[in-house]
Amino acid sequence: xxxxxxxxxxxxxxxxxxxxxxxxxxxxxxxxxxxxxxxxxxxxxxxxxxxxxxxxxxxxxxxxxxxxxxxxxxxxxxxxxxxxxxxxxxxxxxxxxxxxxxxxxxxxxxxxxxxxxxxxxxxxxxxxxxxxxxxxxxxxxxxxxxxxxxxxxxxxxxxxxxxxxxxxxxxxxxxxxxxxxxxxxxxxxxxxxxxxxxxxxxxxxxxxxxxxxxxxxxxxxxxxxxxxxxxxxxxxxxxxxxxxxxxxxxxxxxxxxxxxxxxxxxxxxxxxxxxxxxxxxxxxxxxxxxxxxxxxxxxxxxxxxxxxxxxxxxxxxxxxxxxxxxxxxxxxxxxxxxxxxxxxxxxxxxxxxxxxxxxxxxxxxxxxxxxxxxxxxxxxxxxxxxxxxxxxxxxxxxxxxxxxxxxxxxxxxxxxxxxxxxxxxxxxxxxxxxxxxxxxxxxxxxxxxxxxxxxxxxxxxxxxxxxxxxxxxxxxxxxxxxxxxxxxxxxxxxxxxxxxxxxxxxxxxxxxxxxxxxxxxxxxxxxxxxxxxxxxxxxxxxxxxxxxxxxxxxxxxxxxxxxxxxxxxxxxx
Amino acid sequence: xxxxxxxxxxxxxxxxxxxxxxxxxxxxxxxxxxxxxxxxxxxxxxxxxxxxxxxxxxxxxxxxxxxxxxxxxxxxxxxxxxxxxxxxxxxxxxxxxxxxxxxxxxxxxxxxxxxxxxxxxxxxxxxxxxxxxxxxxxxxxxxxxxxxxxxxxxxxxxxxxxxxxxxxxxxxxxxxxxxxxxxxxxxxxxxxxxxxxxxxxxxxxxxxxxxx
Numbered sequence: 001x002x003x004x005x006x007x008x009x010x011x012x013x014x015x016x017x018x019x020x021x022x023x024x025x026x027x028x029x030x031x032x033x034x035x036x037x038x039x040x041x042x043x044x045x046x047x048x049x050x051x052x053x054x055x056x057x058x059x060x061x062x063x064x065x066x067x068x069x070x071x072x073x074x075x076x077x078x079x080x081x082x083x084x085x086x087x088x089x090x091x092x093x094x095x096x097x098x099x100x101x102x103x104x105x106x107x108x109x110x111x112x113x114x115x116x117x118x119x120x121x122x123x124x125x126x127x128x129x130x131x132x133x134x135x136x137x138x139x140x141x142x143x144x145x146x147x148x149x150x151x152x153x154x155x156x157x158x159x160x161x162x163x164x165x166x167x168x169x170x171x172x173x174x175x176x177x178x179x180x181x182x183x184x185x186x187x188x189x190x191x192x193x194x195x196x197x198x199x200x201x202x203x204x205x206x207x208x209x210x211x212x213x214x215x216x217x218x219x220x221x222x223x224x225x226x227x228x229x230x231x232x233x234x235x236x237x238x239x240x241x242x243x244x245x246x247x248x249x250x251x252x253x254x255x256x257x258x259x260x261x262x263x264x265x266x267x268x269x270x271x272x273x274x275x276x277x278x279x280x281x282x283x284x285x286x287x288x289x290x291x292x293x294x295x296x297x298x299x300x301x302x303x304x305x306x307x308x309x310x311x312x313x314x315x316x317x318x319x320x321x322x323x324x325x326x327x328x329x330x331x332x333x334x335x336x337x338x339x340x341x342x343x344x345x346x347x348x349x350x351x352x353x354x355x356x357x358x359x360x361x362x363x364x365x366x367x368x369x370x371x372x373x374x375x376x377x378x379x380x381x382x383x384x385x386x387x388x389x390x391x392x393x394x395x396x397x398x399x400x401x402x403x404x405x406x407x408x409x410x411x412x413x414x415x416x417x418x419x420x421x422x423x424x425x426x427x428x429x430x431x432x433x434x435x436x437x438x439x440x441x442x443x444x445x446x447x448x449x450x451x452x453x454x455x456x457x458x459x460x461x462x463x464x465x466x467x468x469x470x471x472x473x474x475x476x477x478x479x480x481x482x483x484x485x486x487x488x489x490x491x492x493x494x495x496x497x498x499x500x501x502x503x504x505x506x507x508x509x510x511x512x513x514x515x516x517x518x519x520x521x522x523x524x525x526x527x528x529x530x531x532x533x534x535x536x537x538x539x540x541x542x543x544x545x546x547x548x549x550x551x552x553x554x555x556x557x558x559x560x561x562x563x564x565x566x567x568x569x570x571x572x573x
Numbered sequence: 574x575x576x577x578x579x580x581x582x583x584x585x586x587x588x589x590x591x592x593x594x595x596x597x598x599x600x601x602x603x604x605x606x607x608x609x610x611x612x613x614x615x616x617x618x619x620x621x622x623x624x625x626x627x628x629x630x631x632x633x634x635x636x637x638x639x640x641x642x643x644x645x646x647x648x649x650x651x652x653x654x655x656x657x658x659x660x661x662x663x664x665x666x667x668x669x670x671x672x673x674x675x676x677x678x679x680x681x682x683x684x685x686x687x688x689x690x691x692x693x694x695x696x697x698x699x700x701x702x703x704x705x706x707x708x709x710x711x712x713x714x715x716x717x718x719x720x721x722x723x724x725x726x727x728x729x730x731x732x733x734x735x736x737x738x739x740x741x742x743x744x745x746x747x748x749x750x751x752x753x754x755x756x757x758x759x760x761x762x763x764x765x766x767x768x769x770x771x772x773x774x775x776x777x778x779x780x781x782x783x784x785x
Contacts, residue, residue, distance in 0.1 A: 053580045073581035134593040141592040189600045198614040199604035207623040209631045212776030216653040224600040241655035244699030246628040252746020309662045316675045316687035324708035326747040331696035332657045335705040338747030359699040360657035460661035482659030572665040
């Protein structure tokens with residue numbers, strides 16, 4: 001670790017937090033139905049859309065209809081993209097004459113993008129036409145918006161008392177796309193263009209290098225994809241190597257910018273939550289819980305990667321950092337981006353459930369892999385659009401319940417009594433997340449088609465398969481990319497884990513909102529457990545660590561931890 | 574319920590048109606007007622022929638040139654097949670590969686001692702298309718290139734130093750040297766000092782030169 005490395009990390013994190021403050025205010029205005037500075041431009045388009053949909057702006061529905069509307073539109077969007085990919089050979093912008101995507105791969109890919117995951121069992125530049133890439137961009141906008149509006153429903157469930165309606169799905173959804181994602185995506189796409197990302201409808205350009213070798217440069221509408229794939233915490237890149245490919249991430253500065261793009265909205269969501277429920281202290285406490293976890297993860301990964309691989313040093317490579325030598329574990333990392341930026345990127349992409357990668361996670365040191373897995377297993381260190389905070393609040397409900405049991409009082413949370421129904425649903429959401437990772441993983445390990453997915457031998461291969469299930473269920477989408485997932489077995493099983501990993505927790509969480517919204521507010525008394533401050537921080541943190549550790553520790557012990565000790569002992573596989 | 578179906582289909586189709594087609598085309602238009610160089614892939618031209626991209630690395634494995642990093646993109650720096658090697662740190666196969674690379678590097682660069690081989694030159698990048706090598710990686714190759722070609726080592730050192738890409742804004746990333754730029758600048762020097770070797774290694778430039 002170097003001082004410049006640490007400074008880079010601190011500066012990027014500070015920039016994210018500073019920018020999240022005004023963004024959170026803007027977002028709170030949108031969902032509270034207040035005026036914003038973009039009204040003049042967006043209102044006419046929005047009103048036209050509502051007229052087209054025949055939606056009355058005052059119309060609101062209960063949680064069941066809100067959820068139903070969301071799931072129905074998700075289904076149609078999934079169908080559109082499934083067809084666009086399946087029949088890409090009949091559609092435009094396919095100069096390379098790529099064939100239609102086979103149905104198992106298409107099943108996996110379409111679900112992967114509608115669930116905001118962007119797990120990729122294909123190599124973008126070798127399989128998809130530019131039109132298919134553009135179709136995926138559509139889901140990168142809408143899947144992010146879907147997650148965010150379900151969170152809004154949840155927040156209204158907390159805030160409103162003795163009410164029934166959580167809002168209007170179509171209005172919240174349209175506003176999210178029009179007022180948050182499109183403006184930001186346009187701005188950042190232009191910035192990325194300026195900094196070097198291509199934007200063309202040509203798929204390949206053949207050149208003859210100075211040495212006489214032929215090279216075919218893969219291109220396409222990259223800049224427009226890079227901005228929304230990160231802003232929407234989608235992460236599905238244009239290229240097989242995602243943000244390691246220089247066209248997607250041309251310089252160390254764009255690397256920092258991509259980290260900024262993927263993080264700023266999830267952080268702003270925490271602040272927005274505080275504004276919307278009128279309890280900033282509470283939201284700030286949750287923010288500090290997430291920030292603590294994130295910081296620890298970043299520095300463990302950075303420390304591991306900067307230290308490098310002792311085997312390589314023994315063979316004669318210079319892995320010590322110096323003025324002109326990046327040193328460390330350079331395999332799978334871009335030289336100019338370097339160790340600090342790559343470590344920050346890897347931790348951020350798993351915390352914010354983006355899944356975009358700027359370096360090969362498969363070549364990370366064992367303990368780094370453990371941290372990256374842990375971030376996805378918890379899935380609440382800021383997390384993706386909306387769902388991160390939803391998972392955090394689910395954990396809070398469980399934490400408050402446990403604290404209530406300890407003091408023998410009916411647990412309360414923000415003035416609402418937490419009763420059996422909410423606790424059951426919260427436990428189910430949390431349990432489903434773990435269950436959908438661990439059980440299919442165990443199935444995969446017990447059959448040859450599952451074992452065949454691993455590329456590296458020994459515990460590292462075990463980690464690869466575990467990573468695949470964790471990443472898909474957490475709707476992250478990054479991979480230890482040696483893993484070969486484009487088989488009938490993995491396309492289907494991962495398609496299913498993607499699907500259930502996304503929708504089961506969301507349905508439980510919106511149901512909690514539906515249950516909370518009916519309750520009346522209990523006035524605060526001396527005995528009320530405060531939802532902010534150090535005690536609350538400790539309860540939430542304790543719950544997260546206890547539950548996370550108990551659930552996933554055995555799997556981590558057999559994979560990355562076993563590999564770490566093998567490495568220490570000088571054992572190769 | 575029926576109402577939801579109709580609204581969902583309408584909204585889904587409209588957002589598809591807006592987010593896929595209108596949005597992408599709008600950014601394409603901006604690129605076309607304001608940033609044609611970047612939008613087209615930062616292509617470098619020599620004698621009005623495209624010879625590569627500033628951003629995408631090339632396979633420089635000849636001992637007369639500044640070598641780029643090992644690559645797992647297709648057959649090596651195959652720009653339509655980006656990929657990392659994905660080797661794990663305890664994979665014996667990986668350690669054996671690095672062992673061979675280090676041995677090769679030490680035979681080619683006699684002045685470099687074991688333990689001083691720049692790690693980036695014996696490990697592949699995440700994309701397999703990294704144009705950069707570390708500054709140390711460039712410096713350690715000077716003696717070899719100088720001995721083989723007859724170019725004065727001080728001149729090569731100057732060349733490397735003037736081509737260092739420092740941290741962005743003095744902060745982001747790690748200093749490095751873009752091998753595409755560096756070797757392109759090496760070409761005229763080699764042409765004047767040792768035209769025979771120039772013809773041999775810069776075949777792409779020689780051919781385009783003849784045609785024009």
